[in-house]
Amino acid sequence: MKREIYIAEGKSLYDVLSKPELDKKDIVYLLSLNDETEISQLFRKADSVRKEFCGDDVHLRGIIEFSNYCEQDCIYCGLRKSNKHLERYRMSIDEIIETARKIFSAGIKTVVLQSGEDFYYCKEDITRIIKSIKDNCDVAITLSLGERSFEEYNEWKSAEADRYLLKHETANEKLYSALHSHQKLEERLAHLKYLKSIGFQAGSGNIIGLPGQTIEDIADDILLCEEIDCDMCSFSPFIPSPETPMKNIPPADLNLTLKTMAVARIVLKNVHIPATTALSTLTPEGRKLGLNVGANVIMPNFTPDEYKDKYRIYANKKTYDPIEYVSELRQMIHSMGRKVGEDKGHSFKK
Numbered sequence: 001m002k003r004e005i006y007i008a009e010g011k012s013l014y015d016v017l018s019k020p021e022l023d024k025k026d027i028v029y030l031l032s033l034n035d036e037t038e039i040s041q042l043f044r045k046a047d048s049v050r051k052e053f054c055g056d057d058v059h060l061r062g063i064i065e066f067s068n069y070c071e072q073d074c075i076y077c078g079l080r081k082s083n084k085h086l087e088r089y090r091m092s093i094d095e096i097i098e099t100a101r102k103i104f105s106a107g108i109k110t111v112v113l114q115s116g117e118d119f120y121y122c123k124e125d126i127t128r129i130i131k132s133i134k135d136n137c138d139v140a141i142t143l144s145l146g147e148r149s150f151e152e153y154n155e156w157k158s159a160e161a162d163r164y165l166l167k168h169e170t171a172n173e174k175l176y177s178a179l180h181s182h183q184k185l186e187e188r189l190a191h192l193k194y195l196k197s198i199g200f201q202a203g204s205g206n207i208i209g210l211p212g213q214t215i216e217d218i219a220d221d222i223l224l225c226e227e228i229d230c231d232m233c234s235f236s237p238f239i240p241s242p243e244t245p246m247k248n249i250p251p252a253d254l255n256l257t258l259k260t261m262a263v264a265r266i267v268l269k270n271v272h273i274p275a276t277t278a279l280s281t282l283t284p285e286g287r288k289l290g291l292n293v294g295a296n297v298i299m300p301n302f303t304p305d306e307y308k309d310k311y312r313i314y315a316n317k318k319t320y321d322p323i324e325y326v327s328e329l330r331q332m333i334h335s336m337g338r339k340v341g342e343d344k345g346h347s348f349k350k
């Protein structure tokens with residue numbers, strides 16, 4: 001409900017922020033704040049919840065985008081199968097393992113293996129990659145490979161992969177179906193539940209600023225993350241890709257993105273929330289802004305130079321030298337009075 005109703009009920013922002021549990025009405029109210037002083041109050045509360053439940057550590061996760069082939073056709077994503085303008089690539093198993101070693105050498109304790117939904121890499125290939133990385137480097141492994149079979153999830157868990165990212169993208173079933181012609185929200189949620197049930201630390205989250213998405217939908221996204229009992233939640237701003245049917249849709253509003261992250265931190269408390277690459281693409285200050293409103297994770301990109309320009313989920317994705325980037329990040333994190341996590345940064349829920 002909008003602020004007028006709260007004022008009519010004699011409730012202030014302070015009252016809402018002091019509640020131990022927030023319901024959907026409260027979340028919608030907080031997401032609708034537009035007074036600068038009130039928004040700052042919201043951000044300060046999110047930062048204090050982050051400090052209380054997650055401490056001052058910022059966890060770095062090195063990401064390898066190892067294939068931009070995708071069987072899916074999500075209309076917002078530049079990797080969609082129908083995008084014929086994108087030059088496709090696949091990294092070899094050896095290249096992936098070598099890149100993971102670089103991440104480990106940079107002092108980063110989590111390797112994220114991400115790709116489009118690419119079944120070229122069979123169950124055994126991914127298992128080989130996981131085992132080889134685990135044998136050579138003391139790191140946690142996060143998989144982000146889209147929807148795969150339950151049998152594959154079982155095998156990769158047995159191979160000691162730690163985490164799986166599979167965003168629900170939007171909790172609005174109709175919007176989900178409109179954006180993903182071949183997929184259903186129900187199916188995605190069944191995968192997330194299964195991943196959790198076999199012991200993966202699971203990550204979900206949404207995209208903010210999708211056409212037709214309401215503030216109520218975003219409140220549902222946050223509540224859905226709570227219901228799934230996510231260990232990690234990513235709330236990223238929509239950025240148009242010129243190679244998709246959504247090329248003319250404006251990028252997400254920065255303030256709405258930050259408010260969503262802040263409210264998510266207040267509601268979800270002990271989860272990992274990244275300051276996403278999409279947020280840094282939206283504004284150069286993105287990482288710092290994100291870390292100040294509840295985020296505690298940053299995911300530096302280690303995809304080799306020859307490939308990274310081709311992993312074009314959206315336009316103007318930031319590219320950089322990962323080693324320089326990580327050293328710059330370390331300085332930034334220290335200058336904010338925070339520190340870089342030295343352990344693997346596992347779920348707070350374990």
Ligand code: 5AD
Pocket residue numbers: 076077078167169206207236237238239240241278313314
């Ligand atoms: N803008 C922002 N995020 C996007 N993703 C895909 N396309 C876009 C876009 N245009 C996100 C999805 C997916 C993740 C890998 O990238 O949330 O889960």
